[in-house]
Amino acid sequence: MVRGPRIGGAGPGQQPGRPVSGMYAVKAGDTLQRIARSVYGDPNRWRDIFEANVESFAGPDMLYPGQLIRIPTRSRPEPAARPDLPGSPDREAKAARFVATARRFVGQPFRWGGGHGARAHEHPGPVDCSGLIAQAARMAGLKLEGSAAELQRLGRGVPMSDLRAGDLVFQGSPALDVAISLGWGRVLHASRKAGKVVEADLGEVASFDNARRVV
Numbered sequence: 001m002v003r004g005p006r007i008g009g010a011g012p013g014q015q016p017g018r019p020v021s022g023m024y025a026v027k028a029g030d031t032l033q034r035i036a037r038s039v040y041g042d043p044n045r046w047r048d049i050f051e052a053n054v055e056s057f058a059g060p061d062m063l064y065p066g067q068l069i070r071i072p073t074r075s076r077p078e079p080a081a082r083p084d085l086p087g088s089p090d091r092e093a094k095a096a097r098f099v100a101t102a103r104r105f106v107g108q109p110f111r112w113g114g115g116h117g118a119r120a121h122e123h124p125g126p127v128d129c130s131g132l133i134a135q136a137a138r139m140a141g142l143k144l145e146g147s148a149a150e151l152q153r154l155g156r157g158v159p160m161s162d163l164r165a166g167d168l169v170f171q172g173s174p175a176l177d178v179a180i181s182l183g184w185g186r187v188l189h190a191s192r193k194a195g196k197v198v199e200a201d202l203g204e205v206a207s208f209d210n211a212r213r214v215v
Contacts, residue, residue, distance in 0.1 A: 022071055023070060024069050024070075026064065026065055026068075027065060032049055044174065046147070047147045048072050049072065050112075051072075051113065052070040052072040053070055094140075095164065098166050098215050099165045101139050103188060105124045105127060105136060105197045106188070106198065106199060108124050108190075108196060110127070110128060110190050110197070114127040115133075116145075123139075128192075129190045129191075129192075130146065130147050131190065132189075133168065133178060133180060134146070136180075137215075142215065147175075148176060148178040149174035149175050151168060151175070151214070152210075152212060154212060155168075155214035155215075158212065159211070160209065164213070165181060166180065166181065166213075167214070168180060169210070170208060170209070170210050170212070171208050171209065172209070185201055185202045186200070187199070187201075189205045191205050
């Protein structure tokens with residue numbers, strides 16, 4: 001969602017940019033996306049690195065030259081199972097359960113990495129935009145894991161004029177932001193600007209311009 005800043009200088013006694021026994025020494029100009037591209041060949045896997053170092057990061061921007069970070073070797077999250085046909089009773093029931101669970105997060109604080117990995121909880125807690133989807137889905141018995149860009153590859157595309165409750169709406173492609181459609185022009189969004197999870201009219205919280213049906 002957020003690209004880390006370009007940073008200057010070099011840490012003393014380190015060889016920036018070179019892996020050391022599963023570790024990586026941050027070099028000047030690095031971002032999480034740039035490091036993910038270097039070690040995995042895929043910049044969208046930046047969240048794998050973020051989750052492996054979540055206890056030492058205050059946010060995705062917190063990098064400095066010479067900093068040693070862990071590089072996980074686990075594979076990317078598997079895509080969710082193919083959703084039921086739109087309009088089927090089973091699909092509608094899953095979507096309703098997902099939305100009802102997600103609404104329990106209203107008012108929870110926005111927190112980078114919240115809802116993912118070590119920061120996921122069995123009950124509503126602080127989340128970021130994709131963490132809201134991941135944790136609400138998990139609590140509802142579904143699997144919708146990954147960053148906004150990774151979630152954008154799940155399910156099938158639907159027109160913004162045909163949104164249903166439970167659809168995911170995105171800003172940009174690759175997505176920089178994601179929210180849950182509640183139907184009737186409303187969305188549920190972990191908003192960095194508001195600092196919490198809010199319900200709002202579509203367009204009030206971000207410029208969402210594409211959607212996927214994943215439930």
